[in-house]
Amino acid sequence: MKNVAILVPENAVMQAIADPQYCFTAVNQFLAVSGRKPLFNVQLVGLKDEVRLNDGKYSVRPDLLLDQADATDLIFIPALFGDMAQAVNANTGFVPWIVNQYQKGTEVASLCVGAFLLASTGLLNGKKCSTHWGFTNEFREMFPEVIVQDGSIVTEESRIYSSGGANSYWNLLLHLVEKYTDRETAILASKYFAIDIDRNSQSAFAMFKGQKEHQDEAVKKIQEHIENNIEEKMTVEELAEIAAVGRRSFERRFKLATNNSILEYIQRVKVEAAKRSFETSRKNINEVMFDVGYTDTKAFRTTFKKITGLTPIEYRNKYNKMVCD
Incomplete structure (x- = not known):
């Protein structure tokens, strides 16, 4: 029997406590x-008898x-709010x-921005970590010794x-289900909860x-x-000259x-503009590509996929239901 402790912190996201328990x-x-x-x-663990x-x-x-x-095999730190x-x-x-449980051999998992509480333990220093894409800059500022994995869904x-x-x-919950049971059970859980079991990037979002x-x-x-001239091709030299600063500096x-x-x-600015265009307009791939300053289809496709995890066509088809090829 594996003892799973789901923490109940102050300022926690309710669903991030309920979902691992449910799973x-x-x-x-x-x-x-x-x-x-x-x-x-599975047990909920807190600092006091009731948490509002x-x-x-x-x-x-x-x-x-x-x-x-005291005897815990896996700790979940839920997402925090505010x-x-x-x-x-x-x-x-x-x-x-x-920290004490980890030193005894316990595994520790943070959900979304629960990574902030996990990082505050010091256990992540020098290690890789995923968190919500919208909080990566703040996370880096608060915990510069942690290696943030941009766009990753699960980091271990x-x-x-x-x-x-x-x-x-x-996806992390399913990853742990598979680790502790087997692939068949994880697939069953993914179907039951309607989750894409092998999604490995949040870049598209x-x-x-x-x-x-x-x-x-x-x-x-x-x-x-850069943001006001996305249709232009720009070089580092030109931008340094506009800034009136030497290139290296x-x-x-x-x-x-x-x-x-x-x-x-x-x-990233050009791809973000392309994403918005794919989401809201009927323009084809080449029209959007030219709008954001690309003339090489292969270069545009490669850059777009590197940043979003999807090709331009895949992204458009996923997020713009008005478009019919």
Whole structure:
């Protein structure tokens, strides 16, 4: 029997507590129906007898308090809600226990932005981690020693698991179901919960909003120039000249401010514009490609797929139902 502890932190997302409980309880039922013994002992673990969530609208009563949960095989840290720094601060009481359990051999999994609480333990330092695509910049700022995996759905390293944004954590749940049971049971669970079991990237869902939360005005000037001239071809030399900064210094400052090289930033801005066009217009692939400054079909397709995980045609067909080829 595997003891599964689902933490009940302050500021938690209710569904990120309920879903792993539902998943592993259902797997126990699948196993029983097939004549096998239930495998998971699933318990909610908290710091107090009752936790109020969603501005007090919901009440969760943990099965165990933290000091009663000693023999744990797998810990789930659910997604948090609101200001991440405040949410982590409100749950520091979990940190020593998580570290102690991990040192005893327990596996630890964070769901979505639960990665912030996991990272606060120090266990992720020097390791890879996934989180919601919309929080990667904030995560990097708070935890610079952690290696963020852009776009990943599931990351696993040294008995620590993390997942991408929102419902992406279901792919991590299925990954762990398969690890602890078998592929057949994981596929059954994926069909039961209507989850694509082998989805491995959240890139198609990411919206690039540009990283402007910095104080380098020369870099901001170039970011705005790039965003306002997506149809143009641009070189690093030209942009450095517009910024009135030497090329090497400009490249260094741009990377430091945005976490992207200049060429990466140009690509991401152009692809984001192409995505919006595919979602909302009837333009064909070549028309959109030309609109965002590409003339080489292969280069556009390669760049688009690198950033979104889908080809332009796949993306258009997935997100624009008005289009008929």
